[in-house]
Amino acid sequence: MANPRASARNGEMTSRRGAVIAKVMTDKSSSPASSLKLPEGAIPAATLVIMRPSGDGGPDEILMVKRASNMAFAAGAVVFPGGRIDPDDYLVARQHGFAGDEIDGAARVAALRETLEETGLAVGWPELTEADAAEVRQALLNETLLSDILAARGERLVIESLVPFARWCPNFKEARTFDTRFYAIEAPSHSHELTVEEAEHSHIFWASAQATLAMADSGEVSVIFPTRRNLEKLAQAKDFAGFSEHAGRFPVDLVTPWIEEREGETHLCIPSHLGYPVTSERFERVRRG
Numbered sequence: 001m002a003n004p005r006a007s008a009r010n011g012e013m014t015s016r017r018g019a020v021i022a023k024v025m026t027d028k029s030s031s032p033a034s035s036l037k038l039p040e041g042a043i044p045a046a047t048l049v050i051m052r053p054s055g056d057g058g059p060d061e062i063l064m065v066k067r068a069s070n071m072a073f074a075a076g077a078v079v080f081p082g083g084r085i086d087p088d089d090y091l092v093a094r095q096h097g098f099a100g101d102e103i104d105g106a107a108r109v110a111a112l113r114e115t116l117e118e119t120g121l122a123v124g125w126p127e128l129t130e131a132d133a134a135e136v137r138q139a140l141l142n143e144t145l146l147s148d149i150l151a152a153r154g155e156r157l158v159i160e161s162l163v164p165f166a167r168w169c170p171n172f173k174e175a176r177t178f179d180t181r182f183y184a185i186e187a188p189s190h191s192h193e194l195t196v197e198e199a200e201h202s203h204i205f206w207a208s209a210q211a212t213l214a215m216a217d218s219g220e221v222s223v224i225f226p227t228r229r230n231l232e233k234l235a236q237a238k239d240f241a242g243f244s245e246h247a248g249r250f251p252v253d254l255v256t257p258w259i260e261e262r263e264g265e266t267h268l269c270i271p272s273h274l275g276y277p278v279t280s281e282r283f284e285r286v287r288r289g
Contacts, residue, residue, distance in 0.1 A: 046107035047082025052187035165247035250275035
């Protein structure tokens, strides 16, 4: 998982100060109050943290993917599986009892669908066998609607099994703006090898939150600001049950980071009431997108 470009890419950020900062974030992102406002034009998206017990009794491992170096957003970065919410995701959510315009249901569907497309792991779909998962994945990649696949198979998703724990919408002018809802789920048992969808990703691996943060600190991988903050949040719990309990103690409020001067240094900040152990980072160290 060595990422020789990570250090260079992070290094490029160290020279951005002063007037440059004003260009990469809108005026609305310069105060704590802005964290409650959804930036204009934000793209609805969902991401999924999939956790499984480690083989050595340590903290749960999390499924991570490394984005391809040619992607417009977070190129070369290590992220959780996920992506945009499609119109069909709303239809599937309605078919599972969610209101027609309720984005939470559509986001849950998108998180499961994107995970299957990107990794080959069928999460929240207990009736889909490993033997059939590859065929269904390919059908989705060929733009067959998930609603049609479910109808043809007579199956349902278990979208209520997802644990919501965050919603982020960083408003960086230098990157696309995504309104992303974060969910966690326990990994299903599987024996087949997981593979990335090569158009968007280059690597896939399991590692604990602590291990991924250590790799980021050593320069072995690159992580963007939202991923780092949520890995730190995940690292506070040993396993999925512990994290579910932890997540339930905090609201899922919109996080739009803002810039703040602290003791002569510029920091990128997030709210302090959402269960994150680290709520600011020096701007020069941040990788944004």
